Amino acid sequence: MQNVEIATIRAEPIGETATVYAGDYLNKLSGETIERECRQKLIAGAKKLVVDFSETEIVNSIGVSILLGVIDAAQDAGAEVVFSEVKSETQELFEMLGLTNHVQLL
Amino acid sequence: MQNSQKLIHTFGALAELGSEVAQKQNFQEMMRTSLHLLLGSLAIMRGGIARFSRFGHELNMLVVRGFSEEFPLSLSLCYEDERQFLVNGLYPIEVSQAKVLPFFQIYDQSFEKRRIELLIPLVIRDEIVGVVMLGEKANGEPYNNYDKDIICAMARHVGVAIAQRNLMAELERRAEENRRLYDDLKTTYADTVKAFATAIDCKDKYTEGHSVRVGKYSEIIAEELGWDEPEVEGAAVAGYLHDVGKLTVERNIINAPYRINAKESAELSKHPSIGYEILLPIHHPYADVPLAAKYHHERLDGRGYPDGLIDREIPYIAKIVNLADSFDAMTTDRPYKRRRPATEVIDDLSRNAGRQFSTDLVSAFMRGMLKELHGESKNKRFRKLLGRDYMETEGLAPLIAGALNDIAPTTHLTATHDH
Ligand SMILES: [Fe+2]
Ligand SMILES: [Fe+2]
Numbered sequence: 001m002q003n004v005e006i007a008t009i010r011a012e013p014i015g016e017t018a019t020v021y022a023g024d025y026l027n028k029l030s031g032e033t034i035e036r037e038c039r040q041k042l043i044a045g046a047k048k049l050v051v052d053f054s055e056t057e058i059v060n061s062i063g064v065s066i067l068l069g070v071i072d073a074a075q076d077a078g079a080e081v082v083f084s085e086v087k088s089e090t091q092e093l094f095e096m097l098g099l100t101n102h103v104q105l106l
Numbered sequence: 107m108q109n110s111q112k113l114i115h116t117f118g119a120l121a122e123l124g125s126e127v128a129q130k131q132n133f134q135e136m137m138r139t140s141l142h143l144l145l146g147s148l149a150i151m152r153g154g155i156a157r158f159s160r161f162g163h164e165l166n167m168l169v170v171r172g173f174s175e176e177f178p179l180s181l182s183l184c185y186e187d188e189r190q191f192l193v194n195g196l197y198p199i200e201v202s203q204a205k206v207l208p209f210f211q212i213y214d215q216s217f218e219k220r221r222i223e224l225l226i227p228l229v230i231r232d233e234i235v236g237v238v239m240l241g242e243k244a245n246g247e248p249y250n251n252y253d254k255d256i257i258c259a260m261a262r263h264v265g266v267a268i269a270q271r272n273l274m275a276e277l278e279r280r281a282e283e284n285r286r287l288y289d290d291l292k293t294t295y296a297d298t299v300k301a302f303a304t305a306i307d308c309k310d311k312y313t314e315g316h317s318v319r320v321g322k323y324s325e326i327i328a329e330e331l332g333w334d335e336p337e338v339e340g341a342a343v344a345g346y347l348h349d350v351g352k353l354t355v356e357r358n359i360i361n362a363p364y365r366i367n368a369k370e371s372a373e374l375s376k377h378p379s380i381g382y383e384i385l386l387p388i389h390h391p392y393a394d395v396p397l398a399a400k401y402h403h404e405r406l407d408g409r410g411y412p413d414g415l416i417d418r419e420i421p422y423i424a425k426i427v428n429l430a431d432s433f434d435a436m437t438t439d440r441p442y443k444r445r446r447p448a449t450e451v452i453d454d455l456s457r458n459a460g461r462q463f464s465t466d467l468v469s470a471f472m473r474g475m476l477k478e479l480h481g482e483s484k485n486k487r488f489r490k491l492l493g494r495d496y497m498e499t500e501g502l503a504p505l506i507a508g509a510l511n512d513i514a515p516t517t518h519l520t521a522t523h524d525h
Contacts, residue, residue: 029139061119061146062139065171068151068244072172093115097149098245 018046022056026063035069042077049074050106054085064097071102082106116256119147123263133271137169140264144238145171147260148253152220152241156181157268158234163188165237168268172241173220184208191227191234196261198224198240198254224249226257228265235268295391296343303346306353316434319491321345323430323471326487330470340392341426347395348402348427351381365442375411378403394423402427405462417464425464429455429471432462437492448492448499456509469514472506479503 018041025031038049049070053059059067074081084106086094094100123143137155145153152172156165164182167173183191187209201217201224204210210217221242228236238261243249249257303317310316324345328338355377366374381399390396401424404410406417410428420428436451446454452472459468477483479502489497 029135029142032138061115061122062142063146064149065142065144065146068145068149069171071244072151097115098243098247099149101245 016045016047017050018044018048019050019052021052021054022059022063024056026056026066027058027060028062031062031066032069035066035073038070039073042073042079046079048080048082050082050084052084053087053090056090057087059090059093064093064099067099071099075102080104116147119143120256120260120263123260133267134168136267137264140260140267141169141171144257144260144264145240147256149244150240150242151244154239155236155264156239157236158183158228168236177216177220178213181209181213188234191237192229192232194227195229196226196258196265198226198249198257198261200249201225224254224257226261228261228268230262230265230269233269235265235272238264292391299343299346302350306347306349309352316438317346317349319434319438320348320427320430322487322491323433324426326474327426327430327467327470330474331466336391340390340394341423343390343392344395344398344423344427345430347381347385348399348431349377349381350384350399351377351379353384354380375403379412394421397421398423398427400424402431404428406464407461410462425467429463429467433471437496448496448502449505452502452505452509456513459513465513469510472510476503476506476510479506 018038020034020037020041022034026034034051041049051067051070056063071081081103082105083094083103086105091100091105094103094105120143123140141153141155144150152170154170154173155168157168158165162180162182163184164180167179170177187207190207201210201222204225205214216222217239222239223242224238224240226238226240227234228238238257240257243253300318303321306317307314321342322345325338325342328341333341352374355374378400382396385396385399398421401413401415401420404413404415404420404424405428406420406425408414408416433451433455436446436454437448439445455463455468455472459465474483475488478486478488479497
Protein backbone atom coordinates (compact mmCIF):
# COMPACT_ATOMS: atom_id res chain seq x y z
CA MET A 1 0.00 0.00 0.00
CA GLN A 2 2.62 2.46 1.15
CA ASN A 3 4.97 1.42 -1.62
CA VAL A 4 2.34 2.10 -4.24
CA GLU A 5 1.79 5.57 -2.85
CA ILE A 6 5.46 6.37 -2.82
CA ALA A 7 5.84 5.10 -6.35
CA THR A 8 3.14 7.48 -7.60
CA ILE A 9 4.85 10.61 -6.30
CA ARG A 10 6.09 12.46 -9.33
CA ALA A 11 8.74 15.15 -9.39
CA GLU A 12 9.95 16.85 -12.52
CA PRO A 13 12.92 19.18 -12.49
CA ILE A 14 12.92 21.87 -15.18
CA GLY A 15 16.13 23.83 -14.88
CA GLU A 16 16.13 25.42 -11.42
CA THR A 17 12.41 24.75 -11.04
CA ALA A 18 11.22 21.46 -9.57
CA THR A 19 7.61 20.35 -9.66
CA VAL A 20 6.13 17.93 -7.15
CA TYR A 21 2.62 16.53 -7.26
CA ALA A 22 0.77 16.60 -3.99
CA GLY A 23 -1.75 13.85 -4.89
CA ASP A 24 -3.85 12.64 -1.99
CA TYR A 25 -1.09 10.91 -0.02
CA LEU A 26 -0.27 14.41 1.22
CA ASN A 27 -2.83 13.84 3.96
CA LYS A 28 -1.13 10.80 5.45
CA LEU A 29 2.14 10.03 7.15
CA SER A 30 3.35 8.77 3.78
CA GLY A 31 3.15 12.39 2.61
CA GLU A 32 6.50 12.91 4.30
CA THR A 33 7.93 11.43 1.13
CA ILE A 34 6.91 14.62 -0.70
CA GLU A 35 8.79 16.66 1.83
CA ARG A 36 11.90 14.52 1.42
CA GLU A 37 11.58 14.83 -2.34
CA CYS A 38 11.50 18.62 -2.02
CA ARG A 39 14.52 18.68 0.27
CA GLN A 40 16.44 16.64 -2.27
CA LYS A 41 15.51 19.10 -5.04
CA LEU A 42 16.67 21.98 -2.84
CA ILE A 43 19.97 20.27 -2.12
CA ALA A 44 20.34 19.65 -5.85
CA GLY A 45 20.07 23.42 -6.32
CA ALA A 46 16.40 24.05 -7.17
CA LYS A 47 15.52 27.69 -6.61
CA LYS A 48 11.81 27.25 -7.20
CA LEU A 49 9.53 24.50 -5.95
CA VAL A 50 6.17 24.08 -7.65
CA VAL A 51 3.65 21.97 -5.75
CA ASP A 52 0.94 20.81 -8.10
CA PHE A 53 -2.49 20.30 -6.50
CA SER A 54 -4.36 19.24 -9.63
CA GLU A 55 -4.84 15.75 -8.20
CA THR A 56 -5.61 16.92 -4.67
CA GLU A 57 -9.24 17.19 -3.60
CA ILE A 58 -8.79 18.26 0.01
CA VAL A 59 -5.93 19.02 2.36
CA ASN A 60 -6.17 18.03 6.03
CA SER A 61 -3.99 18.94 9.01
CA ILE A 62 -1.31 16.43 8.18
CA GLY A 63 -1.20 17.86 4.67
CA VAL A 64 -0.86 21.39 6.03
CA SER A 65 1.95 20.29 8.33
CA ILE A 66 3.83 18.66 5.48
CA LEU A 67 3.41 21.74 3.28
CA LEU A 68 4.74 23.90 6.13
CA GLY A 69 7.74 21.58 6.26
CA VAL A 70 8.28 22.19 2.53
CA ILE A 71 7.96 25.97 3.01
CA ASP A 72 10.33 25.96 5.98
CA ALA A 73 12.95 23.98 4.06
CA ALA A 74 12.63 26.23 1.03
CA GLN A 75 13.01 29.37 3.12
CA ASP A 76 16.14 27.95 4.76
CA ALA A 77 17.54 27.25 1.28
CA GLY A 78 16.52 30.65 -0.06
CA ALA A 79 14.12 29.11 -2.57
CA GLU A 80 10.64 30.11 -3.63
CA VAL A 81 7.52 27.94 -3.30
CA VAL A 82 4.64 28.01 -5.74
CA PHE A 83 1.32 26.22 -5.29
CA SER A 84 -0.40 25.49 -8.58
CA GLU A 85 -3.90 24.34 -9.50
CA VAL A 86 -5.20 24.68 -5.94
CA LYS A 87 -8.97 23.99 -5.61
CA SER A 88 -10.91 26.98 -4.35
CA GLU A 89 -11.84 25.45 -0.99
CA THR A 90 -8.25 24.50 -0.31
CA GLN A 91 -7.16 27.98 -1.32
CA GLU A 92 -9.53 29.48 1.24
CA LEU A 93 -8.04 27.23 3.90
CA PHE A 94 -4.49 28.22 2.94
CA GLU A 95 -5.41 31.87 3.15
CA MET A 96 -7.08 31.49 6.49
CA LEU A 97 -4.15 29.63 7.97
CA GLY A 98 -1.64 32.07 6.57
CA LEU A 99 0.16 29.68 4.24
CA THR A 100 -0.42 32.14 1.42
CA ASN A 101 1.92 34.59 3.23
CA HIS A 102 4.77 32.26 2.31
CA VAL A 103 3.91 30.97 -1.13
CA GLN A 104 2.85 32.21 -4.52
CA LEU A 105 -0.40 30.82 -5.85
CA LEU A 106 -0.62 29.99 -9.53
CA MET B 107 -18.41 31.11 6.93
CA GLN B 108 -14.66 31.39 7.00
CA ASN B 109 -14.57 30.73 10.70
CA SER B 110 -16.69 27.62 10.45
CA GLN B 111 -14.33 26.16 7.85
CA LYS B 112 -11.42 26.86 10.13
CA LEU B 113 -13.28 25.17 12.95
CA ILE B 114 -13.95 22.12 10.81
CA HIS B 115 -10.28 21.97 9.89
CA THR B 116 -9.12 22.31 13.48
CA PHE B 117 -11.64 19.95 15.02
CA GLY B 118 -11.02 17.46 12.25
CA ALA B 119 -7.43 17.37 13.46
CA LEU B 120 -8.51 17.00 17.07
CA ALA B 121 -10.85 14.12 16.25
CA GLU B 122 -8.21 12.42 14.19
CA LEU B 123 -5.68 12.79 16.96
CA GLY B 124 -8.11 11.16 19.37
CA SER B 125 -8.55 8.12 17.18
CA GLU B 126 -4.83 8.04 16.45
CA VAL B 127 -4.09 7.75 20.14
CA ALA B 128 -6.84 5.17 20.66
CA GLN B 129 -5.36 2.88 18.02
CA LYS B 130 -2.66 0.59 19.26
CA GLN B 131 0.07 1.09 16.76
CA ASN B 132 3.72 1.96 16.46
CA PHE B 133 4.40 4.57 19.14
CA GLN B 134 6.93 6.51 17.11
CA GLU B 135 4.56 6.75 14.14
CA MET B 136 1.75 7.81 16.42
CA MET B 137 3.91 10.62 17.79
CA ARG B 138 4.87 11.74 14.30
CA THR B 139 1.24 11.80 13.19
CA SER B 140 0.25 13.63 16.36
CA LEU B 141 2.82 16.33 15.76
CA HIS B 142 1.62 16.76 12.17
CA LEU B 143 -1.95 17.12 13.36
CA LEU B 144 -0.97 19.62 16.04
CA LEU B 145 1.09 21.75 13.69
CA GLY B 146 -1.31 21.44 10.77
CA SER B 147 -4.44 22.31 12.71
CA LEU B 148 -3.27 25.86 13.41
CA ALA B 149 -0.60 26.07 10.72
CA ILE B 150 2.35 26.23 13.07
CA MET B 151 5.70 26.37 11.29
CA ARG B 152 7.62 23.96 13.51
CA GLY B 153 7.46 22.06 16.74
CA GLY B 154 8.50 19.03 18.74
CA ILE B 155 7.32 16.51 21.30
CA ALA B 156 9.64 15.42 24.11
CA ARG B 157 9.23 12.69 26.69
CA PHE B 158 10.18 13.32 30.30
CA SER B 159 12.54 10.92 32.00
CA ARG B 160 11.96 10.93 35.76
CA PHE B 161 15.32 9.32 36.38
CA GLY B 162 17.48 11.70 34.40
CA HIS B 163 15.18 14.70 34.99
CA GLU B 164 15.45 15.43 31.32
CA LEU B 165 13.29 15.90 28.27
CA ASN B 166 14.19 13.66 25.38
CA MET B 167 12.93 14.61 21.96
CA LEU B 168 10.59 12.02 20.45
CA VAL B 169 9.79 13.90 17.23
CA VAL B 170 10.71 17.30 15.88
CA ARG B 171 9.78 19.23 12.77
CA GLY B 172 11.76 22.18 11.54
CA PHE B 173 14.28 22.17 14.38
CA SER B 174 17.79 22.55 13.08
CA GLU B 175 20.48 20.00 13.78
CA GLU B 176 22.07 22.07 16.53
CA PHE B 177 18.88 22.01 18.60
CA PRO B 178 19.55 19.81 21.66
CA LEU B 179 17.85 16.40 21.60
CA SER B 180 17.93 16.17 25.37
CA LEU B 181 17.09 19.07 27.69
CA SER B 182 17.48 18.91 31.44
CA LEU B 183 15.00 20.25 33.98
CA CYS B 184 15.65 21.67 37.44
CA TYR B 185 13.45 21.15 40.45
CA GLU B 186 12.05 24.66 40.03
CA ASP B 187 11.11 24.02 36.41
CA GLU B 188 9.39 20.76 37.28
CA ARG B 189 7.43 22.36 40.08
CA GLN B 190 6.29 25.19 37.83
CA PHE B 191 5.34 22.77 35.03
CA LEU B 192 3.25 20.72 37.44
CA VAL B 193 1.40 23.79 38.65
CA ASN B 194 0.89 24.96 35.11
CA GLY B 195 -0.66 21.68 33.96
CA LEU B 196 -1.45 21.38 30.28
CA TYR B 197 -1.82 25.08 29.63
CA PRO B 198 0.67 26.61 27.16
CA ILE B 199 3.52 28.65 28.62
CA GLU B 200 4.66 31.66 26.57
CA VAL B 201 8.40 31.25 26.28
CA SER B 202 8.92 35.05 26.27
CA GLN B 203 7.09 35.34 29.61
CA ALA B 204 8.88 32.48 31.36
CA LYS B 205 12.47 33.69 31.41
CA VAL B 206 12.57 33.50 35.20
CA LEU B 207 12.71 29.72 35.07
CA PRO B 208 16.20 28.18 34.77
CA PHE B 209 15.05 25.98 31.89
CA PHE B 210 14.24 28.96 29.69
CA GLN B 211 17.48 30.70 30.65
CA ILE B 212 19.59 27.69 29.77
CA TYR B 213 17.94 27.02 26.42
CA ASP B 214 17.17 30.64 25.56
CA GLN B 215 19.36 30.69 22.46
CA SER B 216 18.07 27.40 21.05
CA PHE B 217 14.48 28.58 21.48
CA GLU B 218 15.27 31.98 19.99
CA LYS B 219 16.88 30.48 16.91
CA ARG B 220 13.95 28.21 16.08
CA ARG B 221 11.45 30.83 17.23
CA ILE B 222 9.82 28.54 19.80
CA GLU B 223 6.92 30.56 21.20
CA LEU B 224 4.97 28.08 23.29
CA LEU B 225 5.86 25.26 25.61
CA ILE B 226 3.11 22.96 26.87
CA PRO B 227 3.99 20.74 29.84
CA LEU B 228 2.24 17.39 29.41
CA VAL B 229 0.93 16.82 32.91
CA ILE B 230 -1.18 13.68 33.22
CA ARG B 231 -2.50 12.67 36.65
CA ASP B 232 -0.16 15.06 38.41
CA GLU B 233 2.88 13.75 36.66
CA ILE B 234 4.99 15.35 33.96
CA VAL B 235 5.22 12.91 31.07
CA GLY B 236 6.67 15.28 28.49
CA VAL B 237 6.37 18.64 26.76
CA VAL B 238 5.22 20.00 23.42
CA MET B 239 7.15 22.91 21.91
CA LEU B 240 5.67 25.07 19.20
CA GLY B 241 7.16 27.65 16.85
CA GLU B 242 5.40 30.63 15.27
CA LYS B 243 2.16 30.46 13.35
CA ALA B 244 2.31 30.69 9.56
CA ASN B 245 0.12 33.79 9.57
CA GLY B 246 2.61 35.55 11.84
CA GLU B 247 -0.05 36.34 14.43
CA PRO B 248 0.45 35.67 18.13
CA TYR B 249 -1.38 32.75 19.72
CA ASN B 250 -4.84 33.74 20.96
CA ASN B 251 -6.89 32.05 23.68
CA TYR B 252 -8.84 30.05 21.17
CA ASP B 253 -5.58 28.63 19.78
CA LYS B 254 -4.37 27.85 23.26
CA ASP B 255 -7.54 25.94 24.12
CA ILE B 256 -7.19 23.84 20.99
CA ILE B 257 -3.52 23.21 21.73
CA CYS B 258 -4.36 22.28 25.30
CA ALA B 259 -6.92 19.69 24.16
CA MET B 260 -4.55 18.19 21.62
CA ALA B 261 -1.65 18.17 24.04
CA ARG B 262 -3.78 16.16 26.47
CA HIS B 263 -4.16 13.42 23.84
CA VAL B 264 -0.43 13.35 23.28
CA GLY B 265 0.24 13.29 27.02
CA VAL B 266 -2.16 10.42 27.56
CA ALA B 267 -0.50 8.48 24.76
CA ILE B 268 2.91 8.92 26.38
CA ALA B 269 1.56 8.04 29.82
CA GLN B 270 -0.03 4.90 28.40
CA ARG B 271 3.21 3.99 26.73
CA ASN B 272 5.09 4.45 30.01
CA LEU B 273 2.57 2.31 31.83
CA MET B 274 2.80 -0.45 29.24
CA ALA B 275 6.58 -0.43 29.47
CA GLU B 276 6.36 -0.65 33.25
CA LEU B 277 3.88 -3.53 33.08
CA GLU B 278 6.03 -5.38 30.59
CA ARG B 279 9.04 -4.90 32.81
CA ARG B 280 7.20 -6.26 35.84
CA ALA B 281 5.76 -9.20 33.93
CA GLU B 282 9.25 -9.99 32.71
CA GLU B 283 10.60 -9.78 36.26
CA ASN B 284 7.85 -12.06 37.53
CA ARG B 285 8.46 -14.55 34.78
CA ARG B 286 12.15 -14.62 35.62
CA LEU B 287 11.44 -15.09 39.32
CA TYR B 288 9.06 -17.93 38.51
CA ASP B 289 11.61 -19.53 36.19
CA ASP B 290 14.21 -19.29 38.94
CA LEU B 291 11.88 -21.01 41.36
CA LYS B 292 11.05 -23.71 38.87
CA THR B 293 14.72 -24.29 38.14
CA THR B 294 15.48 -24.48 41.86
CA TYR B 295 12.70 -27.01 42.32
CA ALA B 296 13.80 -29.09 39.34
CA ASP B 297 17.41 -29.05 40.55
CA THR B 298 16.34 -30.12 44.04
CA VAL B 299 14.26 -32.95 42.63
CA LYS B 300 17.15 -34.21 40.53
CA ALA B 301 19.52 -33.94 43.48
CA PHE B 302 17.10 -36.02 45.53
CA ALA B 303 16.78 -38.60 42.77
CA THR B 304 20.54 -38.94 42.63
CA ALA B 305 20.72 -39.27 46.40
CA ILE B 306 18.11 -42.04 46.34
CA ASP B 307 19.91 -43.89 43.58
CA CYS B 308 23.25 -43.59 45.38
CA LYS B 309 21.92 -45.64 48.20
CA ASP B 310 21.23 -48.51 45.84
CA LYS B 311 24.35 -49.30 43.86
CA TYR B 312 22.77 -52.09 41.80
CA THR B 313 19.97 -49.93 40.56
CA GLU B 314 22.01 -46.89 39.78
CA GLY B 315 19.93 -44.36 37.85
CA HIS B 316 16.66 -46.12 38.67
CA SER B 317 14.80 -43.01 39.89
CA VAL B 318 15.90 -40.94 36.95
CA ARG B 319 14.80 -43.63 34.50
CA VAL B 320 11.42 -44.05 36.21
CA GLY B 321 11.04 -40.26 35.94
CA LYS B 322 11.75 -40.40 32.21
CA TYR B 323 9.41 -43.31 31.56
CA SER B 324 6.64 -41.57 33.54
CA GLU B 325 7.24 -38.50 31.44
CA ILE B 326 6.90 -40.50 28.21
CA ILE B 327 3.63 -42.06 29.39
CA ALA B 328 2.17 -38.67 30.39
CA GLU B 329 3.17 -37.26 27.02
CA GLU B 330 1.52 -40.13 25.19
CA LEU B 331 -1.63 -39.49 27.22
CA GLY B 332 -1.65 -35.98 25.75
CA TRP B 333 -1.06 -34.18 29.02
CA ASP B 334 -0.06 -30.51 29.14
CA GLU B 335 3.56 -29.56 29.58
CA PRO B 336 3.34 -28.78 33.32
CA GLU B 337 1.47 -32.03 33.96
CA VAL B 338 4.07 -34.00 32.05
CA GLU B 339 6.68 -32.32 34.22
CA GLY B 340 4.68 -33.30 37.30
CA ALA B 341 4.64 -36.93 36.16
CA ALA B 342 8.40 -36.83 35.71
CA VAL B 343 8.86 -35.40 39.22
CA ALA B 344 6.60 -38.11 40.65
CA GLY B 345 8.84 -40.66 38.98
CA TYR B 346 12.06 -39.06 40.19
CA LEU B 347 10.86 -39.07 43.78
CA HIS B 348 8.81 -42.28 44.00
CA ASP B 349 11.45 -44.20 45.99
CA VAL B 350 12.47 -41.32 48.25
CA GLY B 351 11.35 -43.46 51.22
CA LYS B 352 14.25 -45.82 50.52
CA LEU B 353 16.55 -43.17 51.93
CA THR B 354 15.63 -44.45 55.41
CA VAL B 355 15.75 -48.15 54.65
CA GLU B 356 18.97 -49.83 55.61
CA ARG B 357 21.50 -49.92 52.87
CA ASN B 358 22.30 -53.62 53.08
CA ILE B 359 18.68 -54.58 52.63
CA ILE B 360 18.38 -52.56 49.45
CA ASN B 361 21.66 -53.85 48.12
CA ALA B 362 21.15 -57.47 49.16
CA PRO B 363 22.59 -59.70 46.40
CA TYR B 364 19.90 -62.29 47.12
CA ARG B 365 16.16 -62.42 47.49
CA ILE B 366 15.51 -60.73 50.82
CA ASN B 367 13.75 -62.55 53.65
CA ALA B 368 10.33 -61.76 55.14
CA LYS B 369 11.63 -59.42 57.83
CA GLU B 370 13.76 -57.51 55.41
CA SER B 371 10.91 -57.45 52.97
CA ALA B 372 8.64 -55.91 55.61
CA GLU B 373 11.27 -53.25 56.20
CA LEU B 374 11.59 -52.49 52.51
CA SER B 375 7.84 -52.39 51.99
CA LYS B 376 7.61 -49.41 54.30
CA HIS B 377 9.35 -47.18 51.79
CA PRO B 378 6.17 -46.01 50.00
CA SER B 379 4.56 -44.75 53.22
CA ILE B 380 7.81 -43.21 54.44
CA GLY B 381 8.22 -41.52 51.06
CA TYR B 382 4.75 -40.09 51.40
CA GLU B 383 5.60 -38.70 54.84
CA ILE B 384 8.75 -37.12 53.48
CA LEU B 385 7.07 -35.55 50.46
CA LEU B 386 3.83 -34.38 52.02
CA PRO B 387 5.16 -31.28 53.84
CA ILE B 388 7.05 -30.07 50.77
CA HIS B 389 5.22 -27.56 48.65
CA HIS B 390 5.20 -29.13 45.19
CA PRO B 391 3.86 -27.41 42.09
CA TYR B 392 2.17 -30.77 41.44
CA ALA B 393 -0.18 -32.00 44.17
CA ASP B 394 -0.01 -35.70 43.29
CA VAL B 395 3.68 -36.23 43.93
CA PRO B 396 3.32 -37.58 47.50
CA LEU B 397 0.48 -39.90 46.40
CA ALA B 398 2.63 -41.32 43.64
CA ALA B 399 5.26 -42.27 46.23
CA LYS B 400 2.71 -43.82 48.55
CA TYR B 401 0.89 -45.98 46.00
CA HIS B 402 3.51 -46.85 43.42
CA HIS B 403 3.53 -50.50 44.53
CA GLU B 404 -0.23 -50.97 44.34
CA ARG B 405 -1.64 -53.19 41.60
CA LEU B 406 -4.92 -52.98 39.74
CA ASP B 407 -5.91 -56.46 40.97
CA GLY B 408 -5.47 -55.50 44.61
CA ARG B 409 -2.36 -57.64 45.14
CA GLY B 410 -0.04 -54.72 45.73
CA TYR B 411 1.08 -52.90 48.87
CA PRO B 412 0.90 -51.05 51.29
CA ASP B 413 -2.91 -50.89 51.21
CA GLY B 414 -3.92 -53.49 48.63
CA LEU B 415 -6.02 -50.93 46.78
CA ILE B 416 -7.84 -51.94 43.62
CA ASP B 417 -8.10 -50.24 40.24
CA ARG B 418 -10.18 -47.12 40.77
CA GLU B 419 -8.89 -46.61 44.31
CA ILE B 420 -5.35 -46.09 43.06
CA PRO B 421 -4.40 -42.53 42.11
CA TYR B 422 -3.76 -42.27 38.39
CA ILE B 423 -0.27 -40.85 38.83
CA ALA B 424 0.64 -43.84 41.02
CA LYS B 425 -0.46 -46.18 38.22
CA ILE B 426 1.83 -44.36 35.82
CA VAL B 427 4.80 -44.54 38.14
CA ASN B 428 4.06 -48.20 38.91
CA LEU B 429 4.23 -49.09 35.22
CA ALA B 430 7.43 -47.08 34.76
CA ASP B 431 8.93 -48.64 37.91
CA SER B 432 8.05 -52.21 36.87
CA PHE B 433 9.34 -51.65 33.37
CA ASP B 434 12.68 -50.48 34.73
CA ALA B 435 12.86 -53.43 37.12
CA MET B 436 12.37 -55.82 34.20
CA THR B 437 14.81 -54.10 31.88
CA THR B 438 17.78 -53.63 34.21
CA ASP B 439 20.09 -56.14 35.84
CA ARG B 440 19.26 -56.77 39.47
CA PRO B 441 21.51 -58.31 42.13
CA TYR B 442 19.71 -61.63 41.84
CA LYS B 443 18.81 -61.67 38.19
CA ARG B 444 19.76 -60.39 34.74
CA ARG B 445 17.50 -58.09 32.77
CA ARG B 446 14.89 -59.81 30.64
CA PRO B 447 14.83 -59.74 26.83
CA ALA B 448 12.77 -57.01 25.22
CA THR B 449 10.29 -59.40 23.59
CA GLU B 450 9.61 -61.07 26.93
CA VAL B 451 9.04 -57.68 28.60
CA ILE B 452 6.49 -56.69 25.97
CA ASP B 453 4.68 -60.00 26.44
CA ASP B 454 4.71 -59.46 30.18
CA LEU B 455 3.29 -55.96 29.85
CA SER B 456 0.45 -57.01 27.58
CA ARG B 457 -0.32 -60.07 29.69
CA ASN B 458 -0.54 -57.91 32.81
CA ALA B 459 -2.54 -55.12 31.20
CA GLY B 460 -5.79 -55.00 33.16
CA ARG B 461 -4.26 -57.04 36.04
CA GLN B 462 -1.27 -55.21 37.42
CA PHE B 463 -1.27 -52.29 34.99
CA SER B 464 -3.92 -50.05 33.58
CA THR B 465 -4.60 -51.01 29.97
CA ASP B 466 -4.61 -47.45 28.65
CA LEU B 467 -1.26 -46.78 30.31
CA VAL B 468 0.33 -49.91 28.86
CA SER B 469 -0.88 -48.93 25.40
CA ALA B 470 0.33 -45.36 25.88
CA PHE B 471 3.75 -46.63 26.87
CA MET B 472 3.91 -49.07 23.96
CA ARG B 473 2.78 -46.36 21.58
CA GLY B 474 5.66 -44.18 22.74
CA MET B 475 8.09 -47.04 22.18
CA LEU B 476 6.67 -47.89 18.78
CA LYS B 477 6.87 -44.25 17.68
CA GLU B 478 10.56 -44.22 18.48
CA LEU B 479 11.12 -47.50 16.64
CA HIS B 480 9.36 -46.03 13.63
CA GLY B 481 11.53 -42.92 13.83
CA GLU B 482 8.58 -40.68 14.66
CA SER B 483 9.97 -39.17 17.87
CA LYS B 484 12.57 -36.43 18.02
CA ASN B 485 14.77 -37.71 20.80
CA LYS B 486 15.64 -41.36 21.04
CA ARG B 487 14.86 -41.64 24.73
CA PHE B 488 14.25 -45.39 24.89
CA ARG B 489 17.49 -46.04 23.05
CA LYS B 490 19.35 -43.82 25.52
CA LEU B 491 17.76 -45.50 28.52
CA LEU B 492 17.85 -49.11 27.33
CA GLY B 493 20.77 -49.21 24.95
CA ARG B 494 20.87 -49.49 21.21
CA ASP B 495 21.13 -53.29 20.99
CA TYR B 496 18.17 -53.76 23.26
CA MET B 497 15.96 -51.50 21.17
CA GLU B 498 17.15 -53.15 17.98
CA THR B 499 15.96 -56.58 19.10
CA GLU B 500 14.69 -58.37 16.01
CA GLY B 501 10.95 -58.27 15.51
CA LEU B 502 10.37 -55.83 18.35
CA ALA B 503 8.30 -53.30 16.39
CA PRO B 504 5.80 -55.83 14.95
CA LEU B 505 5.57 -57.47 18.35
CA ILE B 506 4.63 -54.16 19.99
CA ALA B 507 2.19 -53.34 17.20
CA GLY B 508 0.56 -56.74 17.69
CA ALA B 509 0.44 -56.31 21.46
CA LEU B 510 -1.15 -52.90 21.00
CA ASN B 511 -3.77 -54.46 18.79
CA ASP B 512 -4.50 -57.14 21.36
CA ILE B 513 -4.89 -54.87 24.38
CA ALA B 514 -6.43 -51.82 22.74
CA PRO B 515 -7.85 -52.73 19.35
CA THR B 516 -9.39 -49.32 18.83
CA THR B 517 -6.22 -47.33 19.32
CA HIS B 518 -5.01 -47.10 15.74
CA LEU B 519 -7.35 -46.83 12.79
CA THR B 520 -5.99 -47.86 9.46
CA ALA B 521 -7.21 -45.65 6.65
CA THR B 522 -8.69 -47.57 3.72
CA HIS B 523 -9.83 -46.45 0.30
CA ASP B 524 -13.48 -46.75 -0.58
CA HIS B 525 -14.19 -49.14 -3.41
FE1 LIG C 1 9.52 -48.53 45.07
FE1 LIG D 1 11.18 -47.98 42.36
